[in-house]
Amino acid sequence: MNNSTENQQSVISILKTDNKLKAIELQKNNGNFDILWSRSSAENNLDWQAFASSCGLNTKTTPHESVKSNKIVVVGYDSTGTAFYRVNVPMVDEKEIASIVQLQAESHFPLSAEQMELAWRTSKLPNKQMDITIAAARKQNVYKFIDKIRFLNPSKALLDYEGIVKVWKELFSGQNKNAVIVNPGTHNTQICLAEKGALSTAVTLDIGTVDFEQNDQEEENETLER
Numbered sequence: 001m002n003n004s005t006e007n008q009q010s011v012i013s014i015l016k017t018d019n020k021l022k023a024i025e026l027q028k029n030n031g032n033f034d035i036l037w038s039r040s041s042a043e044n045n046l047d048w049q050a051f052a053s054s055c056g057l058n059t060k061t062t063p064h065e066s067v068k069s070n071k072i073v074v075v076g077y078d079s080t081g082t083a084f085y086r087v088n089v090p091m092v093d094e095k096e097i098a099s100i101v102q103l104q105a106e107s108h109f110p111l112s113a114e115q116m117e118l119a120w121r122t123s124k125l126p127n128k129q130m131d132i133t134i135a136a137a138r139k140q141n142v143y144k145f146i147d148k149i150r151f152l153n154p155s156k157a158l159l160d161y162e163g164i165v166k167v168w169k170e171l172f173s174g175q176n177k178n179a180v181i182v183n184p185g186t187h188n189t190q191i192c193l194a195e196k197g198a199l200s201t202a203v204t205l206d207i208g209t210v211d212f213e214q215n216d217q218e219e220e221n222e223t224l225e226r
Contacts, residue, residue: 015076018186019044021051061167075149076160082137084201091128109136117142163204
């Protein structure tokens with residue numbers, strides 16, 4: 001068997017963050033992860049097809065044609081417009097959860113069910129109770145994103161919040177611990193709560209590293225208070 005890195009499977013992850021497109025290629029080698037390369041687009045340059053081509057992916061001329069590549073492609077969905085809500089309910093059958101989620105979403109989010117794309121995760125609680133973590137995004141935005149990245153034919157698309165927790169768990173030995181993970185960006189900061197190694201809830205703060213690059217002490221103190 002040939003164990004050269006050229007024949008080992010690698011994963012390319014692409015996402016939009018800080019008004020840029022960013023990508024990285026990882027390869028697992030003897031239980032460790034090797035970073036083969038990383039790349040960022042210029043500020044406000046969000047041309048997915050051109051960026052994918054610069055990452056070595058063979059793109060087609062239209063976004064509806066598949067990328068022919070022997071690499072696994074994972075795409076991150078910008079979680080900024082995603083809202084989270086958690087609810088505790090009595091234990092019910094799996095087939096009943098979707099109805100509960102829809103009712104809870106309509107009660108707590110400012111959109112009708114028809115306008116929302118919903119996802120959820122459940123966990124058991126004592127006394128025959130269960131916890132449901134609901135993520136809701138505007139359906140129109142989700143579909144636009146899917147159309148935009150369809151040409152990549154990704155093996156998986158996931159919330160960038162989910163990606164942050166997965167990276168923490170896989171690369172930083174997070175395992176199944178509970179933790180608050182802070183991911184500072186240039187213009188905002190993502191804060192994720194991980195419970196038992198899985199994303200539980202998250203928020204994005206409108207404060208980034210650029211806000212701390214100030215000469216005025218009073219402004220810096222104000223940023224710290226925020």
